[in-house]
Amino acid sequence: LPTLMEQALPVLEKLAQNGFEAVFVGGCVRDTVMGLPIKDVDIATSARPEQVLSLFPRCIPTGLQHGTVTVLHDDVPYEVTTFRTESEYEKHRRPMRVEFIDRLDGDLLRRDLTINAMAMNAAGVLYDPFNGLVDLDKRVIRCVGDADARFQEDALRMLRTIRFASQFEFSISQSTWRALLRYRELLQHIAMERVQSEIDRMISGAHPDRALQLLAASRLLQHCGTSLPVAAKLAEGCSGAADSKSALYYPFRELNELEDADSRYGAIFMALGIPLLQAEETLKALRFPAQRMNAITAILCMQAAVDNKQKDDLRLAWTYAVLHYGEESALRWLSIVHGNKQHVLHSQTNQLSTWLNSMPAVTLKQLKLNGRQLAEGLNKEPGTWTGLLLKRLLLDVALDKLPNEQEALLKQAQIWNIEDQS
Ligand code: ATP
Ligand code: MG
Numbered sequence: 099l100p101t102l103m104e105q106a107l108p109v110l111e112k113l114a115q116n117g118f119e120a121v122f123v124g125g126c127v128r129d130t131v132m133g134l135p136i137k138d139v140d141i142a143t144s145a146r147p148e149q150v151l152s153l154f155p156r157c158i159p160t161g162l163q164h165g166t167v168t169v170l171h172d173d174v175p176y177e178v179t180t181f182r183t184e185s186e187y188e189k190h191r192r193p194m195r196v197e198f199i200d201r202l203d204g205d206l207l208r209r210d211l212t213i214n215a216m217a218m219n220a221a222g223v224l225y226d227p228f229n230g231l232v233d234l235d236k237r238v239i240r241c242v243g244d245a246d247a248r249f250q251e252d253a254l255r256m257l258r259t260i261r262f263a264s265q266f267e268f269s270i271s272q273s274t275w276r277a278l279l280r281y282r283e284l285l286q287h288i289a290m291e292r293v294q295s296e297i298d299r300m301i302s303g304a305h306p307d308r309a310l311q312l313l314a315a316s317r318l319l320q321h322c323g324t325s326l327p328v329a330a331k332l333a334e335g336c337s338g339a340a341d342s343k344s345a346l347y348y349p350f351r352e353l354n355e356l357e358d359a360d361s362r363y364g365a366i367f368m369a370l371g372i373p374l375l376q377a378e379e380t381l382k383a384l385r386f387p388a389q390r391m392n393a394i395t396a397i398l399c400m401q402a403a404v405d406n407k408q409k410d411d412l413r414l415a416w417t418y419a420v421l422h423y424g425e426e427s428a429l430r431w432l433s434i435v436h437g438n439k440q441h442v443l444h445s446q447t448n449q450l451s452t453w454l455n456s457m458p459a460v461t462l463k464q465l466k467l468n469g470r471q472l473a474e475g476l477n478k479e480p481g482t483w484t485g486l487l488l489k490r491l492l493l494d495v496a497l498d499k500l501p502n503e504q505e506a507l508l509k510q511a512q513i514w515n516i517e518d519q520s
Contacts, residue, residue, distance in 0.1 A: 099222050100130055106139045109171050109178065110220045112153055118145040120178075121202060121217040121225065128213050131224070131234060132266070141169075141178045142217065144200050150178050164196055181205035187251040190287040203227055210248065210255045211262060212240045237268045245277035253284035256318060257296040264300050264309035275342045278316055285321040293322055294384040301366075302359040307350040310366070311336070315344045324383040327376035328367070335370065352437035360390060361430040364397030368434060368441075374398050396427035397434070404443065404450075416450055417457070417496045421489075425460050458502040459495050462488050467507040475508040476515050487511055 099107075103122055113120035120143040126136040143150065147162050156170040157178075165180035183204050184193030199205065202217055202225065209215040212230040224231065228242050239262050241248045241255070249256050256278045263270050270278070285293070300309035313319050314336035319329035335347040348369050356362050367377045377398055381391045403419035404412065420428045432454070436447045443450070459465050465488060472487060473480040491507050494500040500510055 099218075100126075100136055102126070102136050102139050103130065103218075105172065105174060106141065106176055107220055109141060109154075109169055109176055113141075113143050113145055113150075113178075114220070116145070116149075116153060118143050118149070119181075119202060120145070121219050123179075123206075123217045124209070124214055127216045127218045127224070128230070128234070130218070131216065131231065139176055141176055142181055142202065142205055143178055144181055144202075145178075146180055146198055150180070165198055182208070184208045184251070190250060190253045190284045191289075192252070207242060209242055210252075210258055212242055213262070215242045233271075237266070238271050239263045239266075239268045239274060240271040241274045241277070245271075245274040246280065249277050249281040249284065253281065254288050254292055254296065256282060256285060256316075257288075257293065260309060260312045260316070260318065261296050261300045261303070263312060264305045265303045267305050267308055270312070270342050275316075278318070279340055282316060282318050283321045285318060286323045288323065290322065290324055290383060291385050294386065297384065298359065301362050304354070306353045306362055306366075307346075310350050310353075311344075311346045312342065314346055315340055315342055322383070326380050326383055328370065328372055328380045331370045331372060355437050356433055358430070360393045361397065361433055363394045364401075364430060365434040365438070367394075367398055368401055369438070374402065393427070393430075396423045397431050399423050400427050400431040412446065412450075413453060413497070416453060417493065420454060420457065420460055421492060421496055425454070428454055456498060457496040458498075459492060462492060464502075465492050465495065465507065466502050466504045467491065467511075471504065472508070472511055476511060487514065490514065 103126060106122070110120045120141055122139060123142040124140045126139045129136045145153070147159070147165050147167050150167040150169065151157055151159065154169045158168040160166045160168045160177065165182050167178050168175045169178050180198045181200065181202055181204060182196045182198050184196050186194040188194045206215040206217060206227055212228040212233045214230070215228050216230040217225040219225065233240050239259055241259070259270060259274060259278060262268065300306060303309065310332065314332045317333050317340060319326055320333060322329070336344055350366070350369065353362050353365055356365060372380070374395060378391065378395055381394060400419050400423050403422070404415050407415045432447055432451055435441045435443050438444060467488070469480055469484040469488060472484050491500065491510060494510065495502045500506060
C-alpha cells in the first residue's frame with residue numbers, strides 16, 4: 099500500500115474491530131493499481147454515519163444525508179462513506195433517495211466507471227466485480243453496467259468519462275461512447291459550476307489536447323445549460339463523424355507543454371480565433387472566478403495589442419502592452435506564441451523576450467521616482483497629473499530611452515512640464 103493509505107489503516111482497523119466492513123474505494127485504489135501517486139484516500143464502510151461519528155472522536159458530519167463523515171486521524175481528513183445505493187435520479191443530476199446498505203457490491207454498482215468501482219481492503223486485496231483491472235490494462239474507459247442508464251441518471255458522468263479518458267489517454271468503449279452521443283443533451287441539466295470543475299480538471303490535466311478532441315468529436319459542450327460560444331467553434335475544428343477517434347483540424351498538441359491552466363485557456367481561445375467578448379462570455383457562463391477570468395482575458399488583450407503591428411511599431415506596442423496588462427500576462431502570452439509555430443509572431447518571440455527582460459521597470463512601484471518626489475521636484479501640488487506623468491516616464495524607461503534614476507527621471511519630467519505649459 100502507498101504511504102497515504104498505510105496512514106489511513108488505523109481508521110479501517112477501528113471500523114473492523116467494531117464489526118464493520120471497511121475498504122478503500124475510488125480514485126486512490128485506481129491510482130494505486132496504476133502505479134500513480136494518490137491524491138486523497140476515500141473509505142467506504144458498512145457502518146452507518148451515526149456509528150462512524152460515535153467511533154471517532156474527531157470528525158466532521160460532511161454530508162450525513164449521503165452517508166459521508168470526514169474522519170480526522172493524525173490531522174489527516176478521510177471521507178468515510180456508508181455503503182449505499184442511489185435511486186430515482188432527479189433531473190438527471192442527483193439521486194432523490196440514497197439508501198444505506200450492508201454490502202460493498204451494491205455500493206460499487208452505483209459508481210460511474212469500471213476503473214473507479216474497485217475497492218481494496220486493509221491487506222491490499224483488490225475487490226473488482228466490474229473488471230476495472232481488465233479495463234485499466236486495456237486502457238479503456240467504460241461505464242459500470244448499462245451506459246445509457248448511467249448517463250440518464252447523472253449526466254455529469256459524460257464529462258467525467260471524457261476527463262478520465264483524457265487524463266490517462268485511454269480510449270472510450272464503444273457502448274459508452276455511443277451512449278454519450280445519445281444522451282449528450284442531458285448535460286443541460288448540470289449546474290455550470292460542476293461543468294466548469296470537470297473542464298478545468300481536463301484542461302489542467304496531463305492531456306488537454308485529448309480532452310478537446312473528445313469534447314469536439316462528441317459535441318458535448320454544445321448542450322450546456324448556458325450556451326458556450328466556444329463549443330460550436332471547437333466542433334467545427336473536428337473532421338468527419340462523431341467518432342471518438344476523429345482528429346481535430348487543430349491538434350492543440352503544444353497545449354500540453356504550457357505550465358498553467360490559464361495559459362492553456364488563452365492558447366485555446368487564440369487557436370480557435372475566439373474574439374475577446376466571446377471568450378469572456380464563455381468564461382462567465384462557466385462561472386469562472388473574476389480573478390481567473392481577468393488573467394485569461396489579459397492574455398487575449400496582449401494578443402490584440404501586438405497583433406498586426408509592423409516591425410517598427412512592434413516594440414512600442416509590446417512595451418505598452420506589458421505595462422498595461424502586466425508582466426505575468428506578457429510571459430503567459432509569450433509562452434503560448436513560443437510554443438506555436440503557426441503564430442505570425444512565433445519568430446519574434448526571442449526578440450520580444452529580450453525586450454521584456456531588458457525593461458528596467460514594468461510597474462510604477464519599480465520606478466525610482468514616486469508621486470511625492472515628483473510633485474516636490476516640480477514644486478506643484480500632487481494630483482491626477484502625477485500618476486499620468488509617472489506612467490509617461492515609466493514607458494520611456496521600459497523602452498530604454500531613459501535611465502531608471504531619480505535625477506534623470508525628474509529632469510525629464512521638468513522638460514515635459516515646461517513643454518506642457520507652453
Ligand atoms: P480524482 O483523482 O480526480 O479525485 P476520483 O475517482 O477520486 O478521481 P472523485 O470525484 O473524487 O473522483 O470521486 C470519488 C469516487 O466517487 C469515484 O472514483 C467514483 O467511484 C465515485 N463517483 C464520483 N462522482 C460520481 C458520479 N457522478 N457518479 C457515480 N460515481 C461517482
Ligand atoms: Mg477523489
